[in-house]
Structures are given as structure tokens and as C-alpha cells.
Amino acid sequence: MHEDPSPRLRPQSLMLTFLGNYVLRRDIAVFSGSFIEVFAGLGVGEHAIRSTLTRMTGRGLLARHRQGRRMYFGLTERSERILLDGEARVWRRGAVNGDWDGHWTVLSFSMPESWQRQRHDLRSRLMWAGFGSLGNGMWIAPSQVELGPVLSSLNGSLEHLDLSRHLRVFHGTAGEPTDVSQMMRDAFDLDELAAGYQEFLDRWDRRDPIPKAPHDLARYLWMMTEWLQLVRVDPRLPVQHLPEDWPAVRAQRVLHELGERYDGPARETADRLIEFIPVRKPAAPEV
Template identity: 75%
Template sequence: MDRPAPSPRPQSLMLTFLGNYVLRRDIAVFSGSFIEVFGRLGVGEHAIRSTLTRMAGRGLLARHRRGRRMHFGLTGRSERILLDGEARVWRRGAVNDDWDGRWTVLSFSMPESWQRQRHDLRSRLVWAGFGPLGNGIWIAPSLVGVDQVIAPGGEDLGLTGRVKVFHGTAEEPTDVGAMIRDAFDLDGLAAGYRAFLDRWDRPEPLPGAPDDLARFLWMMTEWLGLVRVDPRLPVEHLPEEWPAVRAQEVLHRLRERYERGARAVADEVIEYVPVPCPRLAAPERAGAARPAARGPS
């Protein structure tokens, strides 16, 4: 197969698969179906079984045994992750062309001995779209609700009184473009989107792939990896011909091309059992396709 490099990790491919073919369906998928699906992408059986075991151990999958067969379904944690990814791809998108000029500014102060807490908070800030300005000040180009940043899942991280949050606009003489260049890795973001275009903006992407399911899962896994680290910076303050614009157009074009065929293949190979799964209140993506994969015979 003409595979792009580096290859997506098996867990990343797994989350893409779960988000497209398991989310909102109250099912658990037979382990053999995972092996069959990911074999199309060159992922071996041992790697898939190890990934399933590891994800179950981390609370991302729930085991459901039926006789001698093991099935895997979603947990509350994995459902939250998948809904977040769906929102980033299909509702918010990678291109911020309607920015209202407002920023979220967050500052924090911690003792030097709090190295772990400092590292964890910085990781969550990057995930939420913030970039550092220095001296404990971080900015995001939108109104960000920071409860899940400083207290994920209601967990008390001991940050009460150590974090301050403000919302507002940048005023003269602030150079917004320069501020963005200082706080965010524009070169790294642009390189990711250019690599996506190099792999997918061609007449026949992945010509050696066995079917549209393999192409769709690979493409969506790469795209999710990009949008999860993209803070959606306002296009008006980015370099001309920002590659995310073209890359998002390619994504939507190829989604129309692959999605129906991918769903048909998934219908054939996914075996499942119905199970009670966590249900989180969240609007469904308009036009979301939920394949009627094969149930137990």
C-alpha cells in the first residue's frame, strides 16, 4: 500500500473508527472485527489486541463478554473524547474566518515545587487552544470555558486561587499578528497541513489501499491529529494562503467521495452486540452517518 509516513498510531486509528462507527449506537464490537478492519491498514493482530487491552486498562473501552467472544464498547471517558473530536472537525472546523476579535486571557502562579501540576496545566491549555505569552500568561483567540481546563471532570487539582481568567479584545498599540507569532507555533501548524495536502490532494490518494474504509480511516485520523493541536487562529492575522484553508476543502471533498463506500464496508465487517452505553447530552453532527453494522447471527 502507498502509505503516508509517519503512520498513525493504532490507538489514534481506533478512536477514529469508534467515533465514526460506534459512537451513539449503544453497541460493543467483536474483537475479531477490529482485527479485520485494521488489517486493511497494515496493522497486525498483536498490535490491535495490545491496543484494545491498553485502552480498556485506561478506561477508554469497556469489555463485554458473550460466551467465548470478547466485545469492546465505549465508556463515558471515550465518549467525551469522541464528541470533542467530532465537534472540532465538523462543527468548528480548522478555519477561523469569522472571528469576533475576543480573546481569553489566563494567568497562573504556582510554587516552583509544583512541577507536575505546572506540566499538566500547560498540556491542558494547549489542548484547549491556548498559547503562551510568557510569565504565566496564556491566550486563546475565542471565549474558552476553562472549567474543564483547571478542573477536568470536576477533579480538584488544587488550583483554586492560583488561576485568573479574563475575556476581552486587544487594543492599540497591540500588534495582534506579532502576538500570535509569539504565542503559537505557526511554522509547525502550517507544516502539518502541508503534509496533509501532500498526501491527500492528489487524484488517487493511497492508491494501494484495499477500499474506501481504509482510506477514510487513515485520512480522518491524520486530520484529527491536526485539529486537536490547532487553536483556530483568525485567518485575517495569519500568513497569506494559510494551508489549513485548502486542506479543509480537500477533507470535505474526500469525505463525500469515501464516506458511503466506507460505510458499506463497515456494514459488512463489523459484528456487534447491543449494550447499555453512556449517553452524554450533545448535539449530533448534521448529516452524521451511523452505519447499521452487522449484528450477531
């Protein structure tokens, strides 16, 4: 069993979970001191929180709002998109793909050897979108992925390239003699995925997880942040082609059970600790 009393998570990851649960859709900006008070319960110090707020503002993830001598922080369009995506991955898509229709998206690309950075950026984005590599520039995803939104969100070294000249995309089913289970093992690191869910279970699948936590708000933020990190890298492979004891099945059940237990008390604590002001809908980040 996991011996660590609490997960080791980056302050920005915890911050995004907090914003997604207690700021998203409320059109509010939260007092900087409230962040400090909330995250003190998670063992994150004031300096780390102030640095995180500054970095997230610089990256267009937070907008500053001054009222008198106090500074408040609210969402931007960019952070709203990220938080809505995380919400969909957790509560609508989930980690267990039990209704797969057998369709794959197959993508191949070919780029000049000198485009090492461009290839790296494209691979990173494909992995984020749920693709795994079969080698030789061929990638697969266990669903009909619409590449438009994926490619439109590319930036950096790829945003000015005409990728239609370098990519080929197909949708379809696997035919004989393809062994789908083996193909998935070739394209995706199933051992690493399973290890992540097993670590989650070791920490949370017990009668009283993290008993020394100061309150259920801390437990909820820890648990949801850890879960988000898992599902953001999980391609949602069809469960019928995974090992029978695939740990994501049990892990998702534990998440929902504990979520119901923690949500009410966590929200009460958050409401007590958060000082905020109303703000207008987030503006697009400056370019």
C-alpha cells in the same frame, strides 16, 4: 510531494477514529475479530490490535462484553466524551476561524517553583484548550474560553488543588499598539501548524490518494485520523491575522471533498466487516 504510501499512525488513534465513525451513538459492542479484520487492511497486525484493545480497556476507554466464548468491546462514558469532542472539532468548529469576533481569553498563573509537575500538567491542559504562551505565566486563546470545563477535567497532580488561588482569567479585545499578527506568532508555533497542514495536503490533495489502499474504508480512517491529530492541536487562530496562503483553508476543503467521496463506500465496507451485539448505554468507568 509526500512519498510515503500511507500515514504512520498509532493503532489507538486509528481505533478512536473507527469507533467515532462506526460505533458512537449505536449502543453496540464489536467482536474482537472484527477489529482484527478491519485493521488488517490498514497494515496493523493482530497482536497490535489485541494489545490496543487491552490498553484501552484498562484506561476506561472500552468496556468488555462476553457472549459465549466471544469477546466484544463497546464504548464507555469516557470514550463517548472524547469521540464527541473530536466530532465537534472536525465538523462543527473546523480548522478555519473565519468569523472571529476579536475577543481573547487571557490567563495568568503563578505557582511555587517546587510545583514543577503541577505547572507542566496545567500547561499541557491549556495547550489542549487552545492557549498559547506569551511568557512569564501569561497565556492567550483567540476566543472566550470557559475555563470551568477545562479545569474540571484536570486530574493527577492538579485535581486536589484550589486553582482559584493561582489563576487569573480575563476576557477582552486587544488594544493599541498591539500587533495581533505578531502576538499570535509569539504565542503560537505557526510554522509547525502550517507544516502539519502542508503535509496533509501533500498526501491527500491529488487525484488518487494512496492508490494501493485496499479500500476506501482504509483511506477514510487514515485521512480522518491524520486530520484529528491536526485539529486537536490547532487553536483556531483568526484567519484574517494569518498568512494569506494559510494551508488549513485548502486542507479543510480537501478533507470535505474526499470525505464525501469515501464515506459511502467506507460505511458499506465497515457494515460488512463488523460483527456486533447490542448493549446498554455505557456505564461510568470504575474509579
